[in-house]
Amino acid sequence: MSGTARHDADASPRIDVGGCPLPHHDREVVTLAHGGGGALTRDLIERVFLPALGNPVLLRREDAGIVEIASEVARGGRLAVSTDCHVVQPLVFPGGSIGELAVHGTVNDLVMVGAAPRFLTAGFVIEEGLPITTLSGLVARMGAAASAAGVAVVAGDTKVVERGRGDGLAIVTTGIGIVPGGIALGAAGVRAGDVVIVSGTLGDHGMAVMSVRESLGFEADIVSDSAPLHELVAALLAACPATRMLRDPTRGGLAATLNEIATAAGVGIEIDEAAVPVRPVVAAACEMLGLDPLTVANEGKVVAVVPAESAADALAALRAHPLGRAAVRLGRIVPDHAGVVALATRVGGRRIVPLPIGADLPRIC
């Protein structure tokens, strides 16, 4: 496609200005007219979106993408649907960008209910003035992330808002996946005695974003964990088919996720402070900002509740995958204090881990 090369700096058409070639489109920005549904919208679609996200369904450019799922549904599959708004600032951070996040956030929500992610839709709300090269770069990262996660972008939409009425770029993705017959994850299966596992260290994503935003000087050392969890969870479910439920501890961190599990299942949870895996540099950054790593967002971790007798198999399966090497047993489900999460502290005490009230870390995903 001829438009493909036009946002590639190396291949860009140049204006010769007295022997000084200028890559003119590098200064091009998104305007309100790009959101008008006319020729400029088409130009943006052909130059930016289709090269990065195109596939046969999207290329048909109908009002809605049409996909075949008959064979999967015939084998007992059900449809899983999830949606996520992404408003992270800055748009690019150590270890990722809003592009990867928009894919991973939604893909992982599908994975948490046991679905195999298949399709994605993407809505872009762009603030007038965003450089088109910035947009192209972020959409390219999004396309690469979608390919890596095995999902096809089958529908999209773009709107442009005036300067000062948006914040660069918001991406809203919706994911569609197939839950295979026989899979029934959920709070209803959780029992006292079950074990609570997390697949790796906590707080990396939130502190990677914050370290840039607050110029903490940790930028080189703290990297977002943003990653698609479909393969990790497939390995877990293969090793431990009796897995009760899964949640990814994103906004609100582990504290919010454990409270959601306790409330949804009507059980108590006890975790060991000494078991909570936090990288020292992340712990140091949290301390500088007065944050609790338990409430900081993750974008590539899963919390699993598994039967006690399968916990060793589950941990082994997680640790055998690159995204689960630091998996640990966090604690257990208890029959007491239904709906409450308790932490056994390092010094032998106990404290309640409350559901966070609001946002210690706004605009983190």
Added chain:
Amino acid sequence: MSGTARHDADASPRIDVGGCPLPHHDREVVTLAHGGGGALTRDLIERVFLPALGNPVLLRREDAGIVEIASEVARGGRLAVSTDCHVVQPLVFPGGSIGELAVHGTVNDLVMVGAAPRFLTAGFVIEEGLPITTLSGLVARMGAAASAAGVAVVAGDTKVVERGRGDGLAIVTTGIGIVPGGIALGAAGVRAGDVVIVSGTLGDHGMAVMSVRESLGFEADIVSDSAPLHELVAALLAACPATRMLRDPTRGGLAATLNEIATAAGVGIEIDEAAVPVRPVVAAACEMLGLDPLTVANEGKVVAVVPAESAADALAALRAHPLGRAAVRLGRIVPDHAGVVALATRVGGRRIVPLPIGADLPRIC
């Protein structure tokens, strides 16, 4: 649910301040903390979203909604998926609001490919400071529109951005529908000689929004046509199973839609200016603002390409439905000037109808 009544002004808890009861929550606004994924997010979900949009799938509150579509797929159905960002300003306008628009825009895109709309997801990007009563009102309108269109909201997400980084509220919806076996609408079926029909008057939505925004004084007379088209199109397809393709002339208006059809099908289109249905008050408003009604957005109209021999049946079916009473034959598909839309003017001339370049009317949907 105890939270249900809390955003109902009549049933609101009041603070007694020296005999002067204040409905305290009427002053409540959305804060960044409401987007943090903690207790305040849960509160917003329980008070605002679930009362208006709740259904058994959403009420399970898993990371992704799970739905059954096996019986429809077994009968040859395929999945249609569409997404739309809604950034209209003002949020409420004559004949509708961003709430209805967020449902109708996405439902109608499904309908245009012949799908029966089934499920919707909703992402809300809220600017800090939006009054919660405003949000509740808009979400209630959205819920009513979803019920009327026969779609269940099966997943949702909310993010909050700082004051000055958004514009009140953006809603991104994704729709999922089932295309019944045997339905294959699309540009590939369009033939020279086919007839182009539109289901009613043009420009009502765009000018309803503009008349408020520009204080034209037409507010009482121009009303958005925002409506779900599933029943109208079902009637059309029943009467005219050979219908070639459908498009809804939203952003960019009829001009953009006809150009899209001409380009996609590789055909020419000729329409008669005298046949283009525009209400006199809409035409007057367009003239005041220097706009062409052909480029103004509609949110409750369908353009259909049908075989000439079925055109009378198609028109009769449309006119028998309340949303299609003003349906007319606009023109026809011609073998010449592929990709070009020509207008036969009232005075006997001919002019080309170009694809609009950009946005005469920003933030219209």
